[in-house]
Amino acid sequence: MRHLLDTKTLSRDDAIGILDVAEDMADTQQREVKKLPTLRGKTVVNLFFEDSTRTRISFEAAAKRLSADVINFSAKGSSVSKGESLQDTAQTLQAMGADAVVIRHGASGAPRTLATSGWITAGVVNAGDGTHEHPTQALLDAFTLRKRRYGVDSRGRDLAGVKVTIVGDILHSRVARSNVWLLETLGAEVTLVAPPTLVPQDVSAWPAKIVFDLDEAIAAEPDAVMMLRIQLERMNAAYFPTEREYSRRWGLDARRLAALGPGSMVMHPGPMNRGLEISADAADSPRSTVLDQVTHGVSVRMAVLYLLLAGERGGVPEGRGLPDRGEMPRTMDKEDAR
């Protein structure tokens, strides 16, 4: 794997491969010493053009647990605010010897531009671009779903038949987009619930069912309800009359929580607007996976950085993807022992 830019083009085998490596990474996080020497001497740059705390520290923790050096570059107060272009920034990082660039950018497609431009040889990980994708969030959500459902037997499994309902601001949500593609690839059934004003135009082309009424969606007994954050910073038009009305019609309150089946999970990518899209009852209930998602986020990002950086770079042709555990040639699993 050279880059991780989206989940739309991620194959089922590659996705399961990442989730399985994440299982191994999660196991190592139970140890006395959590730090692995695997990426010693590699440099990971967190290049953040948009504000983010959670994703950045999650990537930072993941890189540090693998012994990589981490350089945090945020656009605020940097040369970018002086007018430097993405190209110049990228070439500066290249000159400093970055092995991987984790990029968050307000413009959809910026990570792809970075990866395909030829400006840098580093691996590029999309940490959220505009309203396009946020692949590691979708991977950690899938990991959480799989872990809750299958526990220690998770390895190698997909999410066939799992019903996931995604609720909220679908229009602005890159998390929703990444999840729709990945969940579809893994065989889950996705239902989107949103006010009509927050449903994107092109949604008919998505592999998901659209419902406008949350109670109707909950009555369908989903295995997981994923509440999206209302992105007030992007609400530059009147998408719904008031926050109270949104909360009443599309918020996960105590009554709706009680109506959910006993086995269903409540997910939220964070940060939560308590009292708006999710009530404290739902956020703090044992069904809530919010903190699991944070923990799993580190494991999944460790897996992605491992797969991007641990093997020889450049020699791996595009599209070769991840090694498939099942089909790995026998001679590869312990080359130097022969």
Add this chain to the structure above:
Amino acid sequence: MSTRTVLHEADIARALTRISHEILESNKGPDGLIILGIPTRGVTLAHRIATLIGDFSGTSVPVGSLDVTMYRDDLHRNPTRAPQPTSIPSGGINGKVVVLVDDVLFSGRSIRAALDALQDIGRPAAVRLATLIDRGHRELPIRPDFVGKNLPSSSEERVNVRLAEVDGEEFVTIEGAGASKAGES
């Protein structure tokens, strides 16, 4: 290309039986033993040895697997390897006598990685090394405590271990470019 079978199924069984007895003898019984296999085939061998030790001593010994992928020193020179699961028996390894089990001992680099991995898991009282095949060519000061068969070989030759649980067939072969003159001393 010549391929020669050096161990048949019965030879492997005999070697493992002897190794199990030797482990018990050197440890003066099964107390405090933990058998950890290095994936893939080391894990299979570890389970067999643990079963044999259990049969001989009447006490079952904990057995697990220790993946060393993320501790290797050659990761960046090879295509990305998928790590394998590590499972440490409950009770951990602190103060125990850990017996690492691998199928083929060659450069010793896997074992170096295994020692690093162990260090992150706990502090055993001692670490021993059992291997089905020792083919020489060590690159590090590492030696096995229990050996199934010493197999002097040339570094151009390949040693293949096949085990029923993993491969559906069971034997050890050595294959080399143009007979095995150099390594057969």
